[in-house]
Amino acid sequence: MTAPLIRIEHLTRQFQSGGGFLSRPRSMLAVRDVSLGIARGEAVGVVGESGCGKSTLARLVLRLIEPTSGRVSFDGTDLATLSATALRRMRRRMAMVFQDPYSSLDPRHTLTQVLAEPFQVQRQPLPPGTIAALLAEVGLPEGLADSHPQQLSGGQRQRVGIARALALRPDFLVLDEPTASLDVSIQAQIIALLADLRGRLGLTCLFISHDLGLVRYFCDRIVVMYLGAVVEVLPDPAAAPRHPYTHALMDARFAPDPAQRKRLAPLSGEIPSPFALPAGCAFAARCPHATDLCRRESPRLSDDPAHPVACFHPL
Amino acid sequence: MTALLDLASVSVSIGSAPLLDSISLRVDRGQIVGLVGESGSGKSLTAMAAMGLLPLIGGRVTGGNVRFDGQDMALMTDTQRRVLRGRRIGFVTQNPMTALDPVQRIGEQVDVVSRLHLGLPQAAARVRTLDLLTQLRIPDAASVAEAWPHQLSGGMKQRIVIAMALAGEPDLIIADEPTTALDVTVQAQIIQILGALVRDRGLALLLITHDMGVVAQVCDRVAVLYAGRLAEEGPVSDIFAAPAHPYTSALIGCIPQDGMAQGSLRGIPGAVPSALAMPPGCRFHPRCERASDLCRTVVPAPESCGQGTVACHHAGVIA
Ligand SMILES: Nc1ncnc2c1ncn2[C@@H]1O[C@H](COP(=O)(O)OP(=O)(O)OP(=O)(O)O)[C@@H](O)[C@H]1O
Numbered sequence: 001m002t003a004p005l006i007r008i009e010h011l012t013r014q015f016q017s018g019g020g021f022l023s024r025p026r027s028m029l030a031v032r033d034v035s036l037g038i039a040r041g042e043a044v045g046v047v048g049e050s051g052c053g054k055s056t057l058a059r060l061v062l063r064l065i066e067p068t069s070g071r072v073s074f075d076g077t078d079l080a081t082l083s084a085t086a087l088r089r090m091r092r093r094m095a096m097v098f099q100d101p102y103s104s105l106d107p108r109h110t111l112t113q114v115l116a117e118p119f120q121v122q123r124q125p126l127p128p129g130t131i132a133a134l135l136a137e138v139g140l141p142e143g144l145a146d147s148h149p150q151q152l153s154g155g156q157r158q159r160v161g162i163a164r165a166l167a168l169r170p171d172f173l174v175l176d177e178p179t180a181s182l183d184v185s186i187q188a189q190i191i192a193l194l195a196d197l198r199g200r201l202g203l204t205c206l207f208i209s210h211d212l213g214l215v216r217y218f219c220d221r222i223v224v225m226y227l228g229a230v231v232e233v234l235p236d237p238a239a240a241p242r243h244p245y246t247h248a249l250m251d252a253r254f255a256p257d258p259a260q261r262k263r264l265a266p267l268s269g270e271i272p273s274p275f276a277l278p279a280g281c282a283f284a285a286r287c288p289h290a291t292d293l294c295r296r297e298s299p300r301l302s303d304d305p306a307h308p309v310a311c312f313h314p315l
Numbered sequence: 316m317t318a319l320l321d322l323a324s325v326s327v328s329i330g331s332a333p334l335l336d337s338i339s340l341r342v343d344r345g346q347i348v349g350l351v352g353e354s355g356s357g358k359s360l361t362a363m364a365a366m367g368l369l370p371l372i373g374g375r376v377t378g379g380n381v382r383f384d385g386q387d388m389a390l391m392t393d394t395q396r397r398v399l400r401g402r403r404i405g406f407v408t409q410n411p412m413t414a415l416d417p418v419q420r421i422g423e424q425v426d427v428v429s430r431l432h433l434g435l436p437q438a439a440a441r442v443r444t445l446d447l448l449t450q451l452r453i454p455d456a457a458s459v460a461e462a463w464p465h466q467l468s469g470g471m472k473q474r475i476v477i478a479m480a481l482a483g484e485p486d487l488i489i490a491d492e493p494t495t496a497l498d499v500t501v502q503a504q505i506i507q508i509l510g511a512l513v514r515d516r517g518l519a520l521l522l523i524t525h526d527m528g529v530v531a532q533v534c535d536r537v538a539v540l541y542a543g544r545l546a547e548e549g550p551v552s553d554i555f556a557a558p559a560h561p562y563t564s565a566l567i568g569c570i571p572q573d574g575m576a577q578g579s580l581r582g583i584p585g586a587v588p589s590a591l592a593m594p595p596g597c598r599f600h601p602r603c604e605r606a607s608d609l610c611r612t613v614v615p616a617p618e619s620c621g622q623g624t625v626a627c628h629h630a631g632v633i634a
């Protein structure tokens with residue numbers, strides 16, 4: 001087997017909050033001991049609900065923030081060992097598409113300036129014809145080159161975000177909820193574009209979303225996170241869930257077919273505060289299969305390389 | 316039978332911008348009607364028109380009329396409309412925080428609805444509140460009633476807003492994207508609880524959503540809006556089995572489904588037009604794969620189709 005392009009090992013990130021006058025700072029683990037390899041050309045999805053640590057994981061992987069512990073290697077090199085210059089050079093090979101095409105593009109810049117910026121940051125010459133080629137690649141007319149982001153629709157802006165990410169021909173693309181702020185018709189356009197680009201450019205992708213349906217459509221393998229930790233890795237998009245939380249996520253999707261109406265098994269309890277995680281399994285308060293063991297001890301992600309799951313009573 | 320809520324060819328403008336063009340929609344007692352469309356299609360505006368709240372946002376009805384239980388809302392006094400809204404129409408907004416008073420305990424906020432609209436004394440109002448919270452599957456209702464809004468999760472807060480909408484024993488509930496701000500697992504449960512409560516009590520529900528999955532799951536009928544006009548309306552079972560309007564079928568096709576092959580998701584080309592630059596003829600024509608010259612010049616009139624209505628020159632024809 002070839003070495004993975006990205007190797008994530010025991011990655012953990014702690015955040016402090018509060019700690020003002022009269023209050024003690026509280027700390028929480030936004031990402032807890034996450035390990036994962038991503039093979040060249042593979043698209044790995046990360047799903048989970050708001051606050052489960054998806055974006056923090058993305059930023060750690062690109063080393064936009066520092067881990068509290070653990071490490072990330074890119075093509076065999078531990079990113080922590082790189083000097084600032086070497087890290088910048090390595091960044092040519094990785095790029096990110098953000099959720100919000102509104103705040104991630106500078107409104108004072110024209111699209112030409114937006115797309116030329118990655119070359120400036122990397123101190124690389126801008127080959128002639130690049131801007132037009134990038135616009136065409138994401139399906140935007142060349143005539144928009146002198147427009148500003150606020151003159152574009154949400155879907156067009158996200159296309160610009162994708163063109164900017166692709167400007168330096170990265171090997172690895174992180175997509176953090178790239179369609180969450182778009183209407184379904186535009187979301188489907190953008191996903192179709194990304195799937196096409198991924199195939200043509202042979203990109204390796206980390207695709208983050210709270211929408212399991214999208215992730216199953218786009219990805220080869222799916223990581224499910226709950227409160228900072230990986231609870232299951234689905235080996236392929238059609239795999240049946242083994243973790244009760246993944247099962248609940250799948251159950252919560254309503255197919256656009258009135259013949260498939262269902263009665264959901266209700267999840268009773270509340271999501272615990274990340275600042276006060278209970279002992280034992282973090283999902284126990286909401287899990288229909290929880291036992292005393294679950295409330296006492298914390299399940300570890302199984303070593304089963306085919307289908308890892310962190311549950312004492314997998315389905 | 317008179318419809319509970321009946322919008323007949325309602326047009327709405329804000330300032331000089333015509334935003335809704337001749338929308339017809341009815342909701343009968345005991346019925347759950349979904350109102351779908353992309354952002355900017357006029358879903359919330361239709362809800363505001365149905366509640367007589369357009370003046371709040373500087374809008375007005377420029378054509379057609381809105382009737383509630385046979386009464387023309389335009390002929391009511393402000394007071395009559397206000398009483399109607401609290402007593403007979405319950406409203407659930409997208410963001411529960413805007414509907415809750417941050418400095419009043421949860422229980423008191425629900426109590427006040429039945430005190431005001433049903434004239435219940437405080438003790439009876441509280442019994443009713445606790446009963447409602449329990450029906451909404453809120454664990455430990457008595458202590459939740461003593462809590463402040465900020466102590467509750469988003470999903471819990473939205474259930475409280477639903478309890479407030481139900482507390483006045485309304486005939487109709489209008490819910491505008493009631494779960495959009497919530498996590499997926501919580502969304503699914505709230506939709507299910509809301510649907511079940513409405514059915515058990517024989518109430519009517521107008522459910523505004525952009526999610527075709529939610530419509531298929533709980534609604535009896537669905538109205539599809541596009542750029543301020545009604546594209547198609549009819550029974551959910553018919554429309555999902557065989558959408559007659561190209562926009563409806565394209566919307567359903569935008570949802571990634573299990574087992575869908577890579578490359579089969581295409582989306583709808585282009586974007587919703589702005590209110591200030593509506594295309595002539597059928598407003599969907601720049602994005603429609605069935606568009607003909609007729610579509611580019613002549614507005615398609617709504618025509619009946621099975622048990623529903625569709626506004627398209629080439630309805631039902633597979634391109
Ligand atoms: N800079 C920060 N300082 C303190 N806490 C933070 C910081 N960034 C994230 N967190 C906390 O870490 C947890 C994980 O956040 P993260 O943004 O990674 O979640 P997410 O899964 O991306 O959520 P969403 O779906 O809402 O985007 C949250 O509880 C969040 O409040």
Ligand code: SF4
Nearest residue numbers: 281284287294311312
């Ligand atoms: S470990 Fe126990 S509580 Fe946790 S998910 Fe598995 S069965 Fe449920």
Ligand code: SF4
Nearest residue numbers: 597600603610627628
């Ligand atoms: S009227 Fe024409 S353009 Fe409009 S939806 Fe029908 S076929 Fe398409």
Ligand SMILES: [Mg+2]
Nearest residue numbers: 054055056177
């Ligand atoms: Mg995030």
